[in-house]
Amino acid sequence: MSASKDREWMYKRRNSQGLLCSFYQSKVTEFLNFAFSIERVVERKTLGSNIVFRIKCPCSKCKIKVFKKRDDVEYDLWHNGFIRDYKTWYAHGERRSKRPEIGKCPIEDDNVGGCRQYLIIHHKGR
Known part of the structure; x- marks a missing residue:
């Protein structure tokens, strides 16, 4: 994914009736697929006998400070939305332009x- 791609969808999660947009949901899935495909940003942690893969959650509450599992990040993004101005996914594998x-x-x-x-x-x- 490229930072030059249109990322306006990240801030349009609800439709005019206040319901979660299916387009937003599908784009969140694309974001998660991208983020979890970048090995250097995925934390691998052993919890009991399970290996869990986590990324920093970019929701408006976690603000890229908390590692969470994929389902938890998805839930947070659906309910809280992305942090403001996160159009270059620098914490999830994209390089910032210098x-x-x-x-x-x-x-x-x-x-x-x-x-x-x-x-x-x-x-x-x-």
């Missing part, structure tokens, strides 16, 4: 010698 988003700079004509644009672009990542 380049500033020059094309998305809000200033077009209000630019004096590149200085103002430079400050806004470099401040955005902080």
Whole structure:
């Protein structure tokens, strides 16, 4: 999966009647398939005689701080939604872009010698 893909679905989990959208559910499944396929982000833990695979839960309550099993992450995402602005899944295998988003700079004509644009672009990542 690429960070450039449309991730608006992550913040549209309920329909106009307040019910969980089936599209959101299927996209959560895609997210989980992706995250659990990246070995370096999956924690393998032995609980009793069972081996459990867990990832950090990106729901709005856990905020990528708590490792949980797949079913628990799915439940949390259905009920709590994703944390804000998690469109690059950096804790689940995607790399963060190190380049500033020059094309998305809000200033077009209000630019004096590149200085103002430079400050806004470099401040955005902080």
